[in-house]
Amino acid sequence: MTENKIVLPGDQVSTSEELLPGDGTFEEDGIIRASRVGTYVVDEKQRRAMIKPLTSIPVELRRGDIVLATVGSVRSSMVIADVIHVIGKNRSISGDTNGTLRVSEISNSYVRDPSTEFAPGDIIRAKVTQVKPSIQLATKDRDLGVIKAICTKCRHPLIYRGNILECNNCRNKENRKTANDYRNFDLDKL
Numbered sequence: 001m002t003e004n005k006i007v008l009p010g011d012q013v014s015t016s017e018e019l020l021p022g023d024g025t026f027e028e029d030g031i032i033r034a035s036r037v038g039t040y041v042v043d044e045k046q047r048r049a050m051i052k053p054l055t056s057i058p059v060e061l062r063r064g065d066i067v068l069a070t071v072g073s074v075r076s077s078m079v080i081a082d083v084i085h086v087i088g089k090n091r092s093i094s095g096d097t098n099g100t101l102r103v104s105e106i107s108n109s110y111v112r113d114p115s116t117e118f119a120p121g122d123i124i125r126a127k128v129t130q131v132k133p134s135i136q137l138a139t140k141d142r143d144l145g146v147i148k149a150i151c152t153k154c155r156h157p158l159i160y161r162g163n164i165l166e167c168n169n170c171r172n173k174e175n176r177k178t179a180n181d182y183r184n185f186d187l188d189k190l
């Protein structure tokens with residue numbers, strides 16, 4: 001086993017020419033990507049790419065936790081996001097992980113339509129404002145919001161060019177409510 005770096009869901013870890021997709025990965029158009037937060041590991045014997053969970057003991061979500069979540073659907077008044085990691089807790093999450101981010105909790109500026117700020121597949125850093133009866137999230141603070149966004153047209157990563165987020169593949173320009181460290185997000189801070 002060769003242990004490598006920590007990865008986020010959607011990150012490219014290898015190609016199907018090099019390796020087989022293993023536990024914690026999926027294959028799409030010849031690219032092997034991570035399907036969870038964890039450490040990228042190659043099983044050299046089986047030639048398999050795998051993502052090892054950060055640890056196996058689950059943690060319960062608490063109000064005030066800062067979490068990472070994957071944006072699922074973006075609706076007219078809210079965003080549905082799946083909580084995938086609690087910052088500072090190297091554990092998986094027990095119980096419900098299905099969070100809701102209401103339009104009024106996205107930004108300190110007025111947001112009319114969540115789809116101008118988030119898109120499905122984005123990874124966001126959010127604060128848990130309620131756990132029961134349902135998980136509620138907020139991204140108002142400067143350090144909260146999108147930490148990794150993919151192009152809605154071709155799914156390549158969006159990178160900042162000046163103050164504009166642009167796809168590094170098709171040059172599509174998009175807007176997001178990004179966290180203030182989007183440009184230099186440090187995976188070691190997980």
Ligand SMILES: [Zn+2]
Nearest residue numbers: 151154167170
């Ligand atoms: Zn693109």
